[in-house]
Amino acid sequence: MIPVTLLTGFLGSGKTTLLSRLLREPAFSKAAVLINEFGEIGLDHDLVETGDETLIALSTGCLCCRVSSSLAKTLALLEARRSAGEINFDRVVIETSGLADPVPILQALAGDRMIASSFFVDGVVTTVDVISGASTIERYAEARRQVAMADMLLVTKKDVAEGGFKDVAATLGAINQTARIMDARDWKGDLVHQAETSRGVLSASMQTLSLRLRPHRHSYNFSTVSIVSDRPLSALTLPLFLEGLAAHLGPRLLRAKGLIAIRELPEQPMAIHCVQHMVHKPIFLPSWPSAERRSRIILIGHELPERWPGLLLEALEAEVASITGPAEPTMLA
Structure with missing residues (x-):
């Protein structure tokens, strides 16, 4: 079974920068990366350095709005190529668009038989910008849901605004009491479920899979x-x-x-x-x-x-x- 880590976070929170760094870490040396962007043209896949064909851009709009077809087909293609010996990977990382709601994506990962037969959800990692994170969370429902669904909350840009970490951590802790909160620079890409199991914490994403949720709607046009x-x-x-x-x-x-x-x-x-x-x-x-x-x-x-x-x-x-x-x-x- 291949672990799938969902990397989410609001627009500009540092997901692509984090991913570029992680791909140089040993834990990510055999990672297949799926990048989803909101809009007609893709750009982030050109800003992520990788040396093989295990990076795929999903230019289908917001992944949470079209998750059933595009994600399942892409993961099926990856698994088929892995089984045929064309590519080699031991984990999958899905970088969502900054506007994505993690819930429909998690439901698809758990509810699709093909996906469930070869992949399992490792956890949700959410990036939060130390500079504008608190105001973004207050303003946008998408940002609040990304925080609420996280198993690990990574605070980015702490080097730019050193004094803001405690305030942002307090905001995050008020929304999600179970997630681990840490400086993004300290995460080396270890599997989320291993860290959370050792802490005796049932992840927020795992708790959500059994819930019946309302259809996803973006809070703004x-x-x-x-x-x-x-x-x-x-x-x-x-x-x-x-x-x-x-x-x-x-x-x-x-x-x-x-x-x-x-x-x-x-x-x-x-x-x-x-x-x-x-x-x-x-x-x-x-x-x-x-x-x-x-x-x-x-x-x-x-x-x-x-x-x-x-x-x-x-x-x-x-x-x-x-x-x-x-x-x-x-x-x-």
């Missing part, structure tokens, strides 16, 4: 805006674009992430990350992680204007070009 550019962008454009998004969209913008082809450094893509009001310092990757070299920007929020972000980027590129010199036109989709 979440939407995504995807921008794809076939031409490299100027490095001067990106700060102006991010400032414009923050100023005009405000609290409606929950998450912005992108992998950008920069005109000045075409061989080194720029990765951008914004979580609510916080804009992280852009970083240049040493090389492109895949053959896809178009700039891709994904915005997630509620009631986002569909065309305005793309038009803003286009206008800023034109403005920068008028100062620095002409460049090839940016084609947005």
